[in-house]
Amino acid sequence: MIPFVSLAAIAVAAAAAAPLHLETRILAEQPVATAGAAPVLAPARRTLPGDPLVVELAYRNTGAAAITGLVLANPMPRGLAYRGPQPSSPAPELSVDGNRFGTLGTLTVALPGGGTRPATADDVTHVRWRLSAALPAGGAGRLAFRAVVR
Template identity: 35%
Template sequence: MRMIIIEAAMLAGVLATGLTVSQAALATPLSASIQAAATDPRADVKIDSKIMVERTEESETGEIVTKLVDPARVKVIPGDKLLFINAYRNTGQSTVTGFVVNNPVHAAVALIEVVEDWALVSVDGGKNYGKLSELSVIETAAVAVTEEETGDSPAPEQISRPAIASDVTHIRWVLASPIAPGASGELRFRGVVK
């Protein structure tokens, strides 16, 4: 199985106005991680990633319309909605099967939705994947101390709750259909700048 890892953190260009130099260095795109031999046809699938800012405006007719704007043309601020697009294309001569794309969600972004509802997500840093509705998150909660208690502080309590979209740390698309030579497609998700 070939996995491509895409760091949605090409966000550095998008959020450059709000990042320090050290943060920007950490947010630069990761190169694709290819876990296949050079002769493997999956190495011929190329991915081009981009981010667009979703801006809502009133049109000349008074209708509210959403436009996709190149982040280089606007200042991106907390609360802005972003559309992440991973366009793939099989540039080889062979059909590709077993293609997987993993996309970390940058810490500066809270996931809103994955457009392809068949995608899997992780809420634990990419260790485990599943449907969001099947995942849970463990949180540490402080335990209240009553007046009768003396001595040591109580141990924090571990509480499990259902995962929500903003808990997602990674997205995984496992393409069930083969990718024919010359075939292309897009994998997309939306987030909001924290």
């Protein structure tokens, strides 16, 4: 039997200076009894390698003024591999080194002996979203992407 991975060890709340509050949650799809109904997302408790998950970044402006030019970057939680954008969320920019961001097709990974190879979803180390509109005081939102337990 493959041992389970405790997500308590990899679910890390993002820390940010006031007035922006960030929280990262690791969610699993829970089946529903109604035929044709979409699965419900709930906090993941126990997982096995290969289990699909959704990583959600919730953000809220707790200040009195709007925040403009907001860029929300998140490292990939340890033990998870990126699999794609969550359909209900805009696609994030991706990075394989935490410095260069773009679409997966534009990223490369340096090889030990020199040269590069095209990046794969397993190489993603960070995700990032740029909010084009100002986040008003009291405003909030959620962004998400799909992942799998390594």
